[in-house]
Amino acid sequence: MKLNGREVNFKRTIWATIAASAMCPDKDITRLDEVLRSNYMDGNMAAAQFICILSEAYEKAKAYEVSQIGETYEQNPVTMDELMNLEDFDLFQQLFIDAADAWKKDARQTVETEPVKGKKKSKAARSDSVKPGTSTSDTGQE
Numbered sequence: 001m002k003l004n005g006r007e008v009n010f011k012r013t014i015w016a017t018i019a020a021s022a023m024c025p026d027k028d029i030t031r032l033d034e035v036l037r038s039n040y041m042d043g044n045m046a047a048a049q050f051i052c053i054l055s056e057a058y059e060k061a062k063a064y065e066v067s068q069i070g071e072t073y074e075q076n077p078v079t080m081d082e083l084m085n086l087e088d089f090d091l092f093q094q095l096f097i098d099a100a101d102a103w104k105k106d107a108r109q110t111v112e113t114e115p116v117k118g119k120k121k122s123k124a125a126r127s128d129s130v131k132p133g134t135s136t137s138d139t140g141q142e
Helices: 014-021 029-036 040-067 080-084 089-107
Strands: 109-112 123-126
Touching: 014 029, 014 040, 029 040, 040 080, 040 089
Parallel strands: none
Antiparallel strands: 109 123
């Protein structure tokens, strides 16, 4: 997605999960949905923070990955000032949907499990129950 002439990407990382939990009551990440679904003002402010967190997480991860091959990457995450000065609410909503999609996509992991009493190893999918979004229709979920 483009914002102010640049490509914007989102990523869920450990840092992003910790930062997002700071927005939640009792710093409990399982309550993220509650924060994002609150009243208009608080919900949209939380959505803006969520966009910034996942954008910054992507930028931090990209800079780290590039540094591993001896190169540098100039981070340019989405800022609250940028979001608060948008005039296009549809663009704001699309940024949130893209961030929420990255949150959900990156939450799904495949892990190897230990064999249970002679059974073969299996893969188990893990998915968080947190579904960021002001409503299910905003994120395309049903």
